[in-house]
Amino acid sequence: MAQDEHTIVKEGVEKETVDAVKSLGDKYKYGWETDIEMDYAPKGLTEDIVRLISQKNEEPEWMTEWRLNAYRRWLQMEEPDWAMVDYPEIDFQDQYYYARPKSMETKPKSLDEVDPKLLATYEKLGIPLKEQMILAGVEGAGEVPADGDNSDRKVAVDAVFDSVSVGTTFQKELKEAGVIFCSISEAIREHPELVKKYLGSVVPPTDNFYATLNSAVFSDGSFVYIPPGVRCPMELSTYFRINAENTGQFERTLIIADREAYVSYLEGCTAPQRDIAQLHAAVVEIVILDDAEVKYSTVQNWYPGDENGKGGIYNFVTKRADCRGDRSKVMWTQVETGSAVTWKYPSCVLRGDESQGEFYSIAITNNMQQADTGTKMTHLGKNTRSRIVSKGISAGRSNNTYRGLVSMHPKATNSRNYTQCDSLLIGDQCGAHTVPYIEVKNQSSRVEHEATTSKVDDDQMFYCRQRGMDEEEAVALIVNGFAKEVLQALPMEFAMEAQQLVAISLEGSVG
């Protein structure tokens, strides 16, 4: 059979992907839990709980008030129901809103003082909280042939365990560069002027049901400030771990890139395997001033629940970047493989003239997972540009929805958007949906939206299998090719991890 190789195997699929599939055994390898003594706030949510969280974080009065206002507002709000996700009603009074390892009661002054159990947890997750040269979060990352600049790459980590940050690496080195990278609770205490100025300025406390809840009860998260003209000397990352049972995680991240600054930020998340679903409602705010650039990459691998939809994380996340300055630029890249329910729309407000927003997404759903994810590109400034590349892969009995908005305001003249949404279906019991909103209010802007839905090509499958791959390997290979454009947008270590995740997430989807 004479077949052109290029037409058969999608470009860009590395042999390593296939090897990775072989090397990884369990379906969800982060499903274990850490046995550690915890301090819980009483179950349920009241003004007192909000005050308690504020007090535990040793917050000033203004912050407590800010939270209480959000809480009062939240009481008036209703859970949104427009997304194509279906889950049992959440009892917001049946959750713990604050859980802290006992050992964290007095904040460790350095990483050396952190409870060894916690350090071991991150070690096991592949995120040793040591100041090392590369992010070891990924097996095989060390074996990546160094292409020159990779060999001395450093990644600073802020590790968040349930409700608190347990430590942040490389703080000293970052400080020398003028970069502030710490937990948000520390920032509220140490840098109130920055927090006051920017917190809630991108995602107001009244933004939406989950963001408002987060505003009231967020316990920790990361804070980044890159001063004018500074190119952050290393990649920054936050690793979120939910460990405690019945505990929601509500983290808040605030990133500010001052004029001409640059930072690349990575986020990873995992949780133990449990039968009862857990809530995660995060907020990420990014402020980008003139000529600054932020890259934000996420590999979301929360526990997805079992094959019958039992357990898993309900992931309701509000992420938004405000390109406030002229020529500012943001790039969101996400690989969404985990969570039972995903509700997440990392968005760009293109306020500055000539500002740019990009959104690259891979969302994989298998078994009973449901994902409703996408982006909003709000073009307000002149000559603004946005690009959306979304790759959805549905398998099992899952549902995967792309939902997006591209809005060209009357004053956003000469702006451009290009959107490409592709969906791939694996098996005849899943669903793939595309719900884009397009609003164009000036003539000189051009919006282009394209979407396709198809299944894994039979010829490609046959070709791979004829060459000796089993079905799962072949699917992983082809899906990685399908998602290549997005994988390429990730920092290299993350790209490796993401390729492996693609393979793992799709286990059991064929045959």
Added chain:
Amino acid sequence: MAIAKEKLLARRRDALSARLETLTLPEGGAWITEARKTALARLETMGLPTGRDEYWRFTKPESLNAAEPEPAAVFDHGEETPVFDAVERTRIVFVDGVFDAAQSDDLSVDGIEIERLEDAARADIHWAKDIYGAIETRGQTPVERPHAALNTAFATDGVLIRVTGKAEKPVSLIYQHKNETSDAFLHNVVRVEAGGELTLLENGPAAARFNKVLEVDIAAGGRLHHIRAQGRDHERRAVTGMFVRQDEDSLFKSFTLTVNGRLTRNEIYVDLEGPNASAHVAGAALGHGDFHHDDTVFIRHDAENCESRQVFKKVLQEGAIGTFQGKILVERGAQKTDGYQKSQSLLLDDGANFLAKPELEIYADDVACSHGSTSGAIDKDMLFYLRARGIDEKTAMDLLVIAFVAEAMEEVEDERFREELVERLEGWLLRRRG
């Protein structure tokens, strides 16, 4: 139920009760009385739409809901001959929503049975019983279309057409508008029997406010071509619903040309129930100034190997608003579906707005579905190329406008009609230049 939802429903019901104050359920035979009653019951659970409804986010429903219509001046066509005039066809004329026997042709035609709704409504049993209101009901989920239920309940006029063979000439429904405050309901039903074939033409502004429903049931191997030109009266308002059910190997092709009109909401619902069926729906809308055009299309694939195409084009200027909401739903098991959707707008100046929501909802894996949506100004390179060949700017723009809508017009199979529509369009563009 969530409080917000309850509030919304209360608002919808308020809108409905205000509307119902000026209406009474018409009397008729057993079959239609039943259909009207269930339509009213359906309507009462929904209420009338509000601006907060998801599928009314781009279009304000108030003027369509109001108890009384806004008056609309009658457009003076001068010497111009009405559209489709040159073609031999069976003419059925309605003036402000009322059948006009004097202007209409004899309704007995070979291969088809045509009956007025008013006459059929007097009978106690009728073949239309299984269609009238039934396909509309199917089209109410998952998206509610209250104006169509309102129509089913209160329409008294319209035609019922049964196509038993290949109709020898098109049936032409002509909707004249003479009264500046007319508020018309028309409900038409077309049943194409197995192997039957018909071309259905519709044209005219109909009324100051027009609520029209067309229910179409196409049996195995049947074919219906539908061509519509909505009248040029600047101030008219219309909400139309086309509900189509197709059996295996059937074909439905529809094209609508809209120029002018203050508000037009054209809803199309197509249910592909039999394998190998094919549905092509297309529209071209051109407007300037106080013009709002809304195409809301829903195609449901519920059988294997069906094909659907949606091509909707809009040319907008001076504040005109064009909206498109289109969906391809592929049900589980509807394998080998080929679904295509394209919505495009050409904005001729900065005042124009294009709002779109092109959706795919897919539950079968062996499918090829795609949609594309673009919005932008006239292509400068094309314009320059034409001008470099000596064509003046305005003529070049018109050529490009016609070229832009050409893809939608391809759904008009009969060349006579296609050419006539292009000529009408050219005339419209020429007059627009002043």
Added chain:
Amino acid sequence: MLKIDNLHVKLEEEDKQILKGVTLEVPAGEVHAIMGPNGSGKSTLSYVLSGRDGYEVTEGSAMLGDIDLLELEPEERAAAGMFLAFQYPVEIPGVGNMTFLRTAVNAQRKARGQEEMSAADFLKFVRAKAKDLKIDADMLKRPVNVGFSGGEKKRNEILQMAMLEPKMCILDETDSGLDVDAMKLVSDGVNALRDENRGFLVITHYQRLLDHIVPDVVHIMAGGRIVKSGGPELALEVEKNGYADLMETA
């Protein structure tokens, strides 16, 4: 016929000078070639002469006979007899090639005070011209340049040239993307149009086109200026030694 004097052109959007004083005269009946390396301003010259947006003439003039080209809209220049065979002919989906040709021919006839051509006469006219260029009926029916091969697009340009009977023809890299047979067809088409009342400006990167369309004068353009002019032998020199030498001696 075409007289360009000290023409300075910059991009409208950015502060970038492309043409820095081009002076050139093409008398009626002559074929002039402009050769030059990429980025020398050759295509810009063709666009400026035909009136494309995006350029600003900061100095100098361009006259066609006694008509000031720079004062006119693109279609007025076309009516005055200026024709540009595009390097990349634009695809226009939805506009039939035939409709396009007829609209263009009649627009120009009208502008020149001639009567519009009837549909029947036009059909005869276009068929005759198309035959010479081996353009079949199918190509005439398809939308303008859509799905045309490189050779088909260029032949379509020459067909338009033949039908519009311009006074001054500019061929912008007409040889690019053509194989030997297509180049011969296109050249024959151009040569058939050579007469004492018509001028040609042939812009090309390579000498080979000039084997087929033999120029009277060859100009070398570099850095937005004509740096050297001469007979056809100049083209051969370029072919042999490249542009670098010439630019040094200039």
